[in-house]
Amino acid sequence: xxxxxxxxxxxxxxxxxxxxxxxxxxxxxxxEPLKAHEMSDGRVQFRKVSVPPHRxxxxxxxxxxxxxxxxxxxxxxxxxxxxxxxxxLKTRSDTPDISNLQKCADFVQAFMLGFDVxxxxxxxxxxxxxxxSFEIKDVKTLRGEHLSRAIGRLSGKGGKTKFAIENATKxxxxxxxxxxxxxxxxxxxxxxxxxxCSLILGSPAGKVYSKLRQVSARLAERF
Amino acid sequence: xxxxxxxxxxxxxxxKSKEPPMWLVPKQELSQAVRAASKHLFSSLKPHSPKSPFxxxxxxxxxxxxxxxxxDLQSQPLLYTLRREVKKFEKNPEEISKLKEAIEGGKKKKxxxxxxxxxxxxxxxxxxxLDMDDDDDYDDDEEEEEKKERGREExxxxxxxxxxxxxxxxxxxxxxxxxxxxxxxYLEEDEAKEYGLKKNKKTKTETxxxxxxxxxxxxxxDEEEEEEEDDDNDEAEEEEDxxxxxxxxxxxxxxxxxxxxxxxxxxxKKNKGPKEKxxxxxxxxxxxxxxxxxxxxxxxxxxxxxxxxLKKLQSKIEQMEKANLDPKVWTMRGEVTAAQRQKNSAxxxxxxxxxxxxxxxxxxxxxxxxxxxxxKTRISEGLFDxxxxxxxxxxxxxxxxxxxxxxxxxxxxxxVYEEEFVQxxxxxxxxxxxxxxxxxxxxxxxxxxxxxxxxxSHFHFTPKPVxxxxxxxxxxxxxxxxxxxxxxxxxxxxxxxxxxFAGKGDIKEEAELTRSERKRRRANKKRKFKAEAAKxxxxxxxxxxxxxxxxxxxxx
Numbered sequence: 180x181x182x183x184x185x186x187x188x189x190x191x192x193x194x195x196x197x198x199x200x201x202x203x204x205x206x207x208x209x210x211e212p213l214k215a216h217e218m219s220d221g222r223v224q225f226r227k228v229s230v231p232p233h234r235x236x237x238x239x240x241x242x243x244x245x246x247x248x249x250x251x252x253x254x255x256x257x258x259x260x261x262x263x264x265x266x267x268l269k270t271r272s273d274t275p276d277i278s279n280l281q282k283c284a285d286f287v288q289a290f291m292l293g294f295d296v297x298x299x300x301x302x303x304x305x306x307x308x309x310x311x312s313f314e315i316k317d318v319k320t321l322r323g324e325h326l327s328r329a330i331g332r333l334s335g336k337g338g339k340t341k342f343a344i345e346n347a348t349k350x351x352x353x354x355x356x357x358x359x360x361x362x363x364x365x366x367x368x369x370x371x372x373x374x375x376c377s378l379i380l381g382s383p384a385g386k387v388y389s390k391l392r393q394v395s396a397r398l399a400e401r402f
Numbered sequence: 403x404x405x406x407x408x409x410x411x412x413x414x415x416x417x418k419s420k421e422p423p424m425w426l427v428p429k430q431e432l433s434q435a436v437r438a439a440s441k442h443l444f445s446s447l448k449p450h451s452p453k454s455p456f457x458x459x460x461x462x463x464x465x466x467x468x469x470x471x472x473x474d475l476q477s478q479p480l481l482y483t484l485r486r487e488v489k490k491f492e493k494n495p496e497e498i499s500k501l502k503e504a505i506e507g508g509k510k511k512k513x514x515x516x517x518x519x520x521x522x523x524x525x526x527x528x529x530x531x532l533d534m535d536d537d538d539d540y541d542d543d544e545e546e547e548e549k550k551e552r553g554r555e556e557x558x559x560x561x562x563x564x565x566x567x568x569x570x571x572x573x574x575x576x577x578x579x580x581x582x583x584x585x586x587x588y589l590e591e592d593e594a595k596e597y598g599l600k601k602n603k604k605t606k607t608e609t610x611x612x613x614x615x616x617x618x619x620x621x622x623x624d625e626e627e628e629e630e631e632d633d634d635n636d637e638a639e640e641e642e643d644x645x646x647x648x649x650x651x652x653x654x655x656x657x658x659x660x661x662x663x664x665x666x667x668x669x670x671k672k673n674k675g676p677k678e679k680x681x682x683x684x685x686x687x688x689x690x691x692x693x694x695x696x697x698x699x700x701x702x703x704x705x706x707x708x709x710x711x712l713k714k715l716q717s718k719i720e721q722m723e724k725a726n727l728d729p730k731v732w733t734m735r736g737e738v739t740a741a742q743r744q745k746n747s748a749x750x751x752x753x754x755x756x757x758x759x760x761x762x763x764x765x766x767x768x769x770x771x772x773x774x775x776x777x778k779t780r781i782s783e784g785l786f787d788x789x790x791x792x793x794x795x796x797x798x799x800x801x802x803x804x805x806x807x808x809x810x811x812x813x814x815x816x817x818v819y820e821e822e823f824v825q826x827x828x829x830x831x832x833x834x835x836x837x838x839x840x841x842x843x844x845x846x847x848x849x850x851x852x853x854x855x856x857x858x859s860h861f862h863f864t865p866k867p868v869x870x871x872x873x874x875x876x877x878x879x880x881x882x883x884x885x886x887x888x889x890x891x892x893x894x895x896x897x898x899x900x901x902x903f904a905g906k907g908d909i910k911e912e913a914e915l916t917r918s919e920r921k922r923r924r925a926n927k928k929r930k931f932k933a934e935a936a937k938x939x940x941x942x943x944x945x946x947x948x949x950x951x952x953x954x955x956x957x958x
Contacts, residue, residue: 297814304816339808346807349822351815362815388806395806 213277224277226268226284227260234291235264244296245287248303253279257287266291285310292360293353299362311368312360318379330354332378340384344374347391349398370394410442437461440469444476451476489591597663667706 230238238245242259249257249268256269266287270280282303289299289310302308315321321329333354334341341352348371350363359375361368374387413435424432444459454476461469491498705713732743733751740748763769780786811818853865915923 295814297816300814301816301819305819308815308819338810342810343806343808346811349815349818364819392806 224270224280226280227263228266228268228284228287228291230259230264230266230291234293238266238290241290241296245290248300249283249286253283253303255280255283257283289362293355294351294360294362298351302362305364307364308362309365309368310360310362311372312358313372315357315359315379318376321379326357329379330356332381332384333359333375335384340378340387343388343391344371347395348374407442407446410439410446413439413442437469440473444473447476447480451480453479486591490587668709 246257249255254271254274256271258267260267268280268283286299286302289302290296292310315326315329341354345352348363348367350361350367350371352371353360361371363371374391378387416435417439441459441461448457456472459472732738732747
């Protein structure tokens with residue numbers, strides 16, 4: 180069927196072209212963009228996102244918030260494979276763009292990392308948002324109490340340091356034990372990463388705050 | 403004329419005949435006689451002295467001094483000429499014999515010619531003779547006068563003879579002004595005078611003495627003159643020597659003068675110049691030694707001025723040479739460190755260097771008074787030089803420092819980016835930022851408050867004029883703002899009577915209720931409660947224990 184479609188498409192285009200003059204090249208063939216469904220020879224595209232155990236109940240809780248935008252706006256089929264503990268995404272026939280699938284997959288993935296749905300939704304809406312993950316041991320080898328203290332430094336009392344960084348750099352941060360995930364645009368991720376790294380390395384929060392203030396002022400000035 | 407001459411001669415004889423003691427006492431007749439005689443003498447001498455301004459000796463009303471002056475005026479030039487003539491006759495005794503012959507010849511011509519020569523001679527001799535005559539004693543005694551006059555008379559007579567003689571001798575070529583022979587003779591005489599005067603003075607005086615034996619005073623005068631002449635002529639001769647006016651022509655005449663010429667004035671040969679040295683060697687071979695001694699004797703009293711000057715010069719020269727040879731004084735040496743000069747030598751010298759510091763002001767009473775005046779005026783004017791704080795021009799509005807928000811953001815990340823995007827694309831439509839909202843809210847509240855306060859306080863409350871650019875939005879009902887009536891309390895706060903109390907019937911206080919009324923009230927309450935309870939039960943068909951507490955309490 181796909182071959183027929185392709186052939187028909189090709190056939191359709193050919194007769195429309197009149198015979199060109201002997202001197203000039205033949206005109207470019209114009210093709211309509213492929214629909215997601217037609218890609219990879221008409222086969223359906225899948226994405227599967229595994230669900231970590233600690234995100235199981237939040238998934239259940241926020242399932243409708245996840246499902247609705249994916250199915251309605253992105254036009255991607257989504258289902259939860261309970262046995263395999265995976266979220267499966269599939270393109271539909273009327274999926275407008277192939278990137279939708281990827282976006283949805285990213286969105287679901289972000290949720291699985293630990294981000295909130297309202298924050299992860301931004302991935303669906305904006306193209307240039309990325310998620311960066313790194314571990315504390317990548318920055319500095321810390322063991323035992325030092326590690327715990329580093330994690331404490333990163334979050335701050337009641338999470339205020341983390342929130343401060345988030346608000347200043349327009350990112351979202353998830354600190355999962357030794358893993359750190361940052362969601363935001365490229366430049367903002369960089370700034371947030373620098374602040375976090377400095378905190379890991381041992382600088383006090385006040386120093387990080389002052390730096391953040393400067394950065395945020397600069398960012399605000401730009402616009 | 404003849405009678406006058408005779409009278410004069412007679413008077414003279416008379417005077418001569420009188421014995422000397424007669425002259426001691428001044429007598430009128432004697433003086434008169436003498437005056438008359440002198441007048442005659444004067445007039446007789448007049449033709450021989452063309453220069454004298456007086457034709458006659460004026461006697462009447464003049465005192466001795468004045469008469470003497472007149473005589474003097476006439477006689478001085480005569481004396482010069484006489485002396486010259488005498489010298490001339492000394493040299494050439496032959497001419498004396500010629501004189502005699504000439505006298506017999508034409509007298510008159512010679513007199514006229516001679517007058518011309520006399521002029522020349524007078525001029526030449528005046529310089530020398532003036533010195534001599536200046537020191538004559540100007541006594542007022544008539545005795546001296548007479549004697550001089552006598553002497554002069556004799557001289558004048560002689561002079562007249564001499565003049566006549568000379569006039570004949572000369573040739574016809576020269577005119578009365580220029581006589582070459584005379585010139586030559588004059589030059590020789592002059593030089594002889596200059597260089598040989600010291601030696602010849604004695605001879606001169608001798609001749610004078612010979613001529614004028616009778617006049618004692620003249621001799622005395624000559625002696626005085628001689629002494630003074632020495633000094634005076636030294637100067638004149640020295641001047642000539644310095645100019646180097648030695649002539650070869652004078653050598654013949656200077657045989658006798660050689661010895662005295664140079665060394666008299668300069669003593670040793672060392673001080674001579676090279677020219678003079680050469681010349682002097684030629685001349686002073688034999689006689690120098692003796693001359694020195696003679697000259698030394700003469701100069702025992704003191705060095706001449708010229709010598710003194712030379713001495714000073716010498717000493718100066720020695721000094722300067724010495725200074726040049728010695729090492730320089732440290733002040734003249736340029737850069738001198740402390741090691742190169744004596745200790746504390748810089749203190750003695752008045753050093754001049756630039757002071758970069760202004761000298762401290764000398765505080766005097768005036769200074770302090772002026773300062774105090776200044777202070778007083780300043781205080782009275784209130785013109786203090788206070789430093790005024792300069793306000794920095796705040797061109798920019800103060801930056802809004804964005805505070806870091808420690809709390810979890812209420813907006814999702816998507817909304818944050820959404821806002822950002824909207825602000826970028828369309829700033830006006832952008833939703834207000836947090837700070838703006840707060841600001842607006844705050845301003846709104848404040849305006850409300852202000853309005854209320856104004857209404858409370860003013861009887862004639864005028865609302866703020868509505869300015870177009872300022873848009874004041876208040877939620878106060880329009881009615882309140884447009885109220886005209888003066889009021890202390892806003893009407894808006896007033897409630898309608900129904901709003902105050904909505905009820906009907908008699909209203910009684912708690913205290914006023916009767917027992918039966920209280921009962922009635924309670925019964926009504928119970929009925930209502932029951933009704934509500936029943937309603938509730940009907941709503942909720944749940945198993946609830948029905949409490950018939952009401953029934954129990956009905957019968958009260």
